[in-house]
Amino acid sequence: MLRSFRNMGFVYLINHGIPSEKIVQMFELSKTFFSLPTDVKKLAPHPSSGTHHRGYSPPGQEKVVQHLYDPDVLAEHRASAPDAKESFECGREDDKLMPNIWLPEGVLPGFKETCLDFFWFCYEIELNILRALALGLGLSEEYFLKYHTVPDNQLRLLHYPSVPAEDLDNDLIARIGQHSDFGSITLLLQDGVGGLEVEDPNKAGSFRPAPPVPGALLVNAGDFMMRWSNDTIRSTIHRVRAPQHSVSVDGMIPERYSIPYFCCADFSTVVDCIPGTWDEEHPKKYEPISAQEYILKRLAATY
Template sequence: MSNNPIPIVDFAPFLDGSAKQQTADQLLGSFKSYGFLYLTNFGISNEEVQEMFDLSKRFFALPHESKMLAPYPEARTHHRGYSFPGREKLPDAGDVAEMPLPSVKETFDIGREDDDSMLNVWPPDHILPGFKELCLAFYWKCHEVEKNILRALALGFGLEEEWLVRHHRMPDNNLRLQHYPSIPLESVLTKKVARISNHTDYASLTVLFQDNVGGLEAEDPNEPGRYLAVSPIPNSVVVNAADFLRRWSNDVIRSPMHGVRAPQDMVTEDGMLPDRYSIPYFCAADFSTVVDTIPGTWSADYPKKYEPMSVGKYMLKRLADGY
C-alpha cells in the first residue's frame, strides 16, 4: 500500500473535536484531488461491520428460490430487494462503442422503512430470522457516518457545519449487500462479463465496506485511462464522491471513474476468481429538494456551470439507466 496515493484520513480528530477544521480540510482536499479516500475511526466498530458481512454471506448462500421471495420490482427506478446475477448492466465507460456488459453479481437493496415511494422488499422472517432488523440497524449507523462526512465537507467549504446535512434529512439512501460469485478469470479478461464495468456513482457520496479480496480500481486523476488499485485496508472504509455532488460543487469535487476488475494475485490454481463481498451505502440529497451551486464554489472568474436541479428527477433517471 506504500505506493497507493489515495489519501487515508483519520476521522477521529473530527469526531472528538480535537482537530475538526484540519480534518475537514484534509477530507475536502482528498475529494478535490482524487474523489476517493480511505476513512479510519469513522464511528462503526469492526465487529459491527463483520456482523453485516456474515449476514450478507448467509443471505446469498440461500437457495435461489428463497432469495427470489424478495424479488427486485419490475420498475427500473424501484431499487429494493434481491437482484440476480446479470440483471444490472453498466456501460464500459472506457469504450463507449461497446455494449453494456452483464454485471456478474447479485445484490440486495435496502432503504428507509418509511419511504412510501420506494418500499422495502423483505424475505419472509423464517427464511433468515433477524435479517430485516440487522439490515435496518446498519442502515442507520451508516447514515450517522454520512452526516458526519457531510459536516466535515461543509466546514471544508467554509460553510456552517450543518449546511449539507440540511439537504440530506430524509434520508433517500440505499444500503446494498453485494456478492460477486466465483467466475473464470478468462471470462473477465475477454470481456464476456464484468464484475462492474467502469462507471461513476450517481448521488452525493458512497461509503463502501469491502472484504479482503480486492479488485476495486479508480481512475488516476493525473493520468486518464490509468487505474489505481483501491485495495482493502483493515479497519477502514472507502468513501468516494458521486456525480450529483460534483455538479453541486461546480466541478470542484471529482466524481471518479471506477470499477471492479480481476485481481490477478487472488486467482486460484484452476483459473477462478474467488467470491467477493462488498457493502456500499449510497447517499443522496433529499429527492424533494431543488439544489443550487454550493456557495464559495463559483465567482465572477469561475461562474456557475449548472442550473438548479431537482434531486429526485436527476436520481430517478440515473437509477433507471442501470437496468
C-alpha cells in the same frame, strides 16, 4: 479529506465510528443471505424498473452505465458482457417512493432488523462526514445537513461469485464495469479479496487499485456532489476487476463481498451550486436540480 475529494474523489477514513463487530455481523449476514437458494432469494424480487431500487437482483439483471440514456444505445450496452454479481438493496422503512422488498417472514430471521439497524447507523456516519466536508469548503458545519434531513439512501449487499479469470480478462463477463456513483457520497466496506480500481482523474483510461485497508472505510463523492460543488469535488470513475495476485490454481477468481451505502440529498430538495464554488470568472456549470429527478434518471438506465 477535502484535498482527497478534489484530487481523487476517494478517501480512506479510519476512526470512522462503525464498530468492527457491527461490520463483521453485516458481512456474515450478507454471506448467509447470498448462500440461500436462488428461488428463495427471488422471494424478495427487485422490480424490472430501476426506479424502484429495492430487493434482490440475480447475476445479469443489472448492468451499470455511464451517462447512457438513448434506448438503442442502452439496449446495445445491455447485450454486452453481463455484470457477474448479485445484490440486495434496502432503504428506510417509511420510504413511500421506493418501499422495501423483504424476504417473507421466517425465511431468514433477523435479516430485516439487522439491515435496518445498519442503515440508520451509517446515516449518522454520513452526517459526520458531511459536517467535515462543509467545514473544509468554508461553509457552516450544518450546511449539507439541511439537505440530508431524510435519508433517501440505499444500503446494498453485493456478492461477486467466483468466475474464470480468462472470461473476465477477455471481457466475456464483468464484475462491475466502469462507472461513477450517482449521489452525494458513498461509504464502502469491502472484504479482503480486492479488485476495486479507481481511474486516475488526470489520465483517462488509467486505473489504480483501491485495495482493502483493514479497519478503514472507503468514501467517494458522487456525481450529484460533483455537480453541486460546480466540479470542485471529483466524482471518479471506478470498476471492479480481477484482484491482483489472487487467481487460484484452477484459473478461478475468488468470490468477493462488499457493502456500499449510497447517500443522497433529500429527494424533495432542489439544490444549486454551493456558495464559494463559482464567481464571475468561474460561472455556474449546472442548473438547479432536485436529487429525485437526477437520481431516478440515472437508476432507470441501469435496469
